[in-house]
Amino acid sequence: MKRLTAMVAALFMVLSTAGAADAEYEYNWIEGGVTVDLGEIATVDLDPDFLFLDGEDTRQLALEYGDPVSGDEVGSIYSMDEEQTWAVYFDYEETGHIKDDEKIDAKALLKSYQAGAEEANKDREPGERYYVTGWDIEPFYDEDTHNLTWSLLLENDNKETFLNYNTRILTREGNISVILVTDPENREADKQILQNQILSQLNITDGNKYTDFDKSTDKVANYGLSALILGGTGLAVAKKAGLLAVILAFAKKFGVLIVAGIAALWSFIRKKKKNKPTTDPAQPAGPSGE
Numbered sequence: 001m002k003r004l005t006a007m008v009a010a011l012f013m014v015l016s017t018a019g020a021a022d023a024e025y026e027y028n029w030i031e032g033g034v035t036v037d038l039g040e041i042a043t044v045d046l047d048p049d050f051l052f053l054d055g056e057d058t059r060q061l062a063l064e065y066g067d068p069v070s071g072d073e074v075g076s077i078y079s080m081d082e083e084q085t086w087a088v089y090f091d092y093e094e095t096g097h098i099k100d101d102e103k104i105d106a107k108a109l110l111k112s113y114q115a116g117a118e119e120a121n122k123d124r125e126p127g128e129r130y131y132v133t134g135w136d137i138e139p140f141y142d143e144d145t146h147n148l149t150w151s152l153l154l155e156n157d158n159k160e161t162f163l164n165y166n167t168r169i170l171t172r173e174g175n176i177s178v179i180l181v182t183d184p185e186n187r188e189a190d191k192q193i194l195q196n197q198i199l200s201q202l203n204i205t206d207g208n209k210y211t212d213f214d215k216s217t218d219k220v221a222n223y224g225l226s227a228l229i230l231g232g233t234g235l236a237v238a239k240k241a242g243l244l245a246v247i248l249a250f251a252k253k254f255g256v257l258i259v260a261g262i263a264a265l266w267s268f269i270r271k272k273k274k275n276k277p278t279t280d281p282a283q284p285a286g287p288s289g290e
Contacts, residue, residue: 025064027057027272032080039074041092041208042169042176045201051078058089061272072177077198082270086190087181088198094174096221097213100146104225106138112230113152127157136165136187139229146170146210147199148225151187165191168228171204172212173219175228 030036032048039055046052053061058076059069072091079086113132121129136151148168155161165187167178178199182190204210 025060027053027061029053036075038090038176038202039092040205041074041171041174042202042204044075044077044198044203046077047197047201049080050197051080052076053078061269064272074176078269079193084193085183085186086193087269088194089177089179089181091177091179092171092174093177096219097173097210098170098175098221098228099224100141100143100170100210102224102226104139104141104229106135109139109226109229110135117154129157130154131156133161139225141225148228150229165194166229167194167199169202169204170210172208172210176204 030046030052032046032050032052034046035043036046036052037043037054044052053076055074058073059071061076062069062073070091072093073089074092075090077088077090110132117130117132121131131154133153133155136153137149139148139150141148146169148170149166151165153161161184165180165182167180169176169178178194180190180194206212
């Protein structure tokens with residue numbers, strides 16, 4: 001697992017060498033107004049004002065930026081509007097069918113996060129410590145859409161607040177992780193974009209819906225909703241000293257929400273977007289990508 005400090009250090013290292021990287025990889029930016037695939041598990045009717053990268057390009061962008069990758073990436077969405085500073089990342093993990101009959105105890109989960117963070121801070125230097133201050137949005141599960149949503153608030157030693165906003169869409173044999181990268185100032189407006197213009201346009205492919213589960217043939221996950229909120233670790237593991245590292249590894253876009261890194265992140269993404277192809281968005285870019 002990569003420590004948060006290493007992620008931030010890698011960010012600035014990559015930014016300093018971004019000019020050389022531009023000539024080495026060509027991104028196939030897909031412009032909105034078409035339907036895009038999230039692997040083979042789902043599709044999104046892409047808003048005309050948005051841009052999309054598939055799983056391979058999403059991983060490459062993360063590597064150039066210095067962000068860790070899981071190998072589960074299936075796509076990412078960005079705004080064409082240079083004033084919009086958000087991004088949405090999609091992963092798909094085949095965990096087995098996750099049963100949704102568990103009652104979520106938000107207070108117990110928060111205490112587990114806080115206890116783990118306190119233990120992790122014992123090994124951190126002043127200025128590198130992070131504190132779980134509460135829920136931005138308490139975990140809740142929508143039985144109709146089979147979506148699990150939560151948002152956790154944290155702050156650093158300088159009392160700067162940052163957050164992650166997570167949605168997990170349960171499927172037949174796994175879950176789609178949807179992570180919104182934003183900042184406290186814009187989070188409410190960006191949540192509305194996520195809900196109304198992205199998630200409402202996402203469709204699980206036939207045969208992969210949660211209701212398509214076949215108990216006679218399909219694998220069942222060995223954990224439920226609470227453990228999914230804790231990164232699939234379960235409460236017992238989450239109480240150990242490595243909790244904060246688990247959070248950062250599971251929600252790998254978490255670290256870039258630090259106030260000091262937001263401007264650099266969007267400068268980096270804007271630079272990459274300027275190199276998007278001008279060809280038909282439904283077709284792969286040509287040899288030049290221009």
